[in-house]
Amino acid sequence: MPIATVNPTTGETLHTFTAHTPEQVEQCLAEAAAAFAHYRTTGFAERAALLLRAADLLEADNEAIARTMTTEMGKPIAAARAEAAKCVKAMRWYAAHAESLLADEHPAPGDVTDSGAASARVRYRPLGVVLAVMPWNFPLWQVMRFAAPALMAGNTGLLKHASNVPGTALYLGELFQRAGFPRGCFQTLLIGSDGVEKVLRDPRVAAATLTGSEPAGRAVAAVAGDEIKKTVLELGGSDPFLVLPTADVARAAQTAVTARVQNNGQSCIAAKRFIVHTDVYEEFTAAFTAAMAALTVGDPMDEATDVGPLATEQGRTDLEELVDDAVRHGATVLCGAGRPPGRETGWFYEPTVLAGITDAMRIDQEETFGPVATLYRVDSLDEAIARANHTPFGLSSNVWTGSDEDVERCVRDLQAGGVFVNGMTASHPALPFGGVKRSGYGRELAGHGIREFCNATTIWRAAP
Structure with missing residues (x-):
């Protein structure tokens, strides 16, 4: 280069x-x-x-x-x-x-x-x-x-x-x-x-x-x-964002958008895999998808822009390949999944939400460096933790719950360098930052x- x-x-x-x-x-x-x-x-x-x-x-x-x-x-x-x-x-x-x-x-x-x-x-x-x-x-x-x-x-x-x-x-x-x-x-x-x-x-x-x-x-x-x-x-990171039955779902969905598209989605510690309990899955998915679809994509020098371009042309190509592979293997596109209309120049990509992710898809195991979110429906905390750990990465994690018991269980069992409860992952000078696994x-x-x-x-x- x-x-x-x-x-x-x-x-x-x-x-x-x-x-x-x-x-x-x-x-x-x-x-x-x-x-x-x-x-x-x-x-x-x-x-x-x-x-x-x-x-x-x-x-x-x-x-x-x-x-x-x-x-x-x-x-x-x-x-x-x-x-x-x-x-x-x-x-x-x-x-x-x-x-x-x-x-x-x-x-x-x-x-x-x-x-x-x-x-x-x-x-x-x-x-x-x-x-x-x-x-x-x-x-x-x-x-x-x-x-x-x-x-x-x-x-x-x-x-x-x-x-x-x-x-x-x-x-x-x-x-x-x-x-x-x-x-x-x-x-x-x-x-x-x-x-x-x-x-x-x-x-x-x-x-x-x-x-x-x-x-x-x-x-x-x-x-x-x-x-x-x-x-x-x-x-790299493919951070899980767990939403459990006692979570404040509206606040979780609002924070999830920022957690996913910060820095145009190009952040190792951006939440990428949204693992949602079936009891609140429909509510969270509706709010999250609507908010993702409403984001303004445009010139990053414009104060009104929410999501700018990806940093490199190759980065956009890599992201497109991951999304296309997921769709070919049966993923459901809830919003986005393409280049924004009217953007003939620059390396823009629409905020995207994909559901129905399976192990057969590359996106299940590879890091998505761009504004693409994957949704998983789970039936229990055990399944949520297993899905969260089902990745080669272990940088950070997010847990949304009103239960102290859930928190202690996640702190014990999530394979990550950080567990952020009812908030999005962020780095701070006074807190150690890093990961495990790959x-x-x-x-x-x-x-x-x-x-x-x-x-x-x-x-x-x-x-x-």
Whole structure:
């Protein structure tokens, strides 16, 4: 894929970028390693002051960077502004909390006396240069939820962003420079996916984090495993949205629409499979389908638009193939399932609801990255949980119920990194984020995320 800004609303190529040469990549690696040698010795107060300065700059740039994101990948402009604001929030949160999150840990004195220690503690020290391979769907937020904790921990970062959001990628590299971070602390690499392996194998790179597809995660994990380097992977998701008999059905249906079409449906944590108890199935389906069909599809720069285009032409093609396969195998189209009339340019797709999903359909097991929802009717909580777990993914989940017993059962049995009760899944700086099964491993955000790229060092002192 060329490194270029292609407006998904029109299909027009606006800018093309020349990939970094091997010599330029080598310079970035050298500067990142040199920066780490000094930056790791700085204190939390100094790092926090730099990160807060970057947060202030980003806040001032909100409208400009929001328009860049919308132009490059098609998210509605209001959502783009919110994404930038969320990044500012995370930066300020880590600036305020990193020191306490990474404070030395002291076991109780009695727990280590039999080791011959007068004292013992654990200190979290930075690992070094971390390579971040990031996706286009949340081109600012995905990067910042790595960058903010990694920089506060004392690491330095190299960003290999998706090739269709180079403007956002370059902005991020410049942001930290403008904020006064030492040269080389955070740099953007303009390279294709075929250049990742060489960078990851470089001995100056200590670890890697990737958010993206399952094949991309498998490739990075294989190289990192061969080099015995730490990785954190946040991969695909096919999150279940369970609606049980005691749920507030009207509110569940309303939230379900937002949960499905956020970011034009292109979100790993968007609810995708709606698993509804038969007692409330008809009520939920009617309300949900009507609301999905009423959404406004259009120019993402228009404030009235609910759903913009998909980010890439290939992405739309992949989505169409999944829907067409489901229909061929007997799925019922309740709304949508095509390109919006009158949209001759751009990569638009109608909000779609499919019912009657069976195991014979690809859409039952594969992630739908676009505004397409699948409906399942179940007769019991046991069946709902079994259906929810009937996927290779395990990122997050949503449960709608008025029963505490249902909640405890779902928390115990759902195979997911999160269970959101009577609300939609969302990421937050203070809460760990990640999945199980083929949704990846490791955690981002909160204390769990900042400690992923730290060396937990045992410090033991002998008794006199």
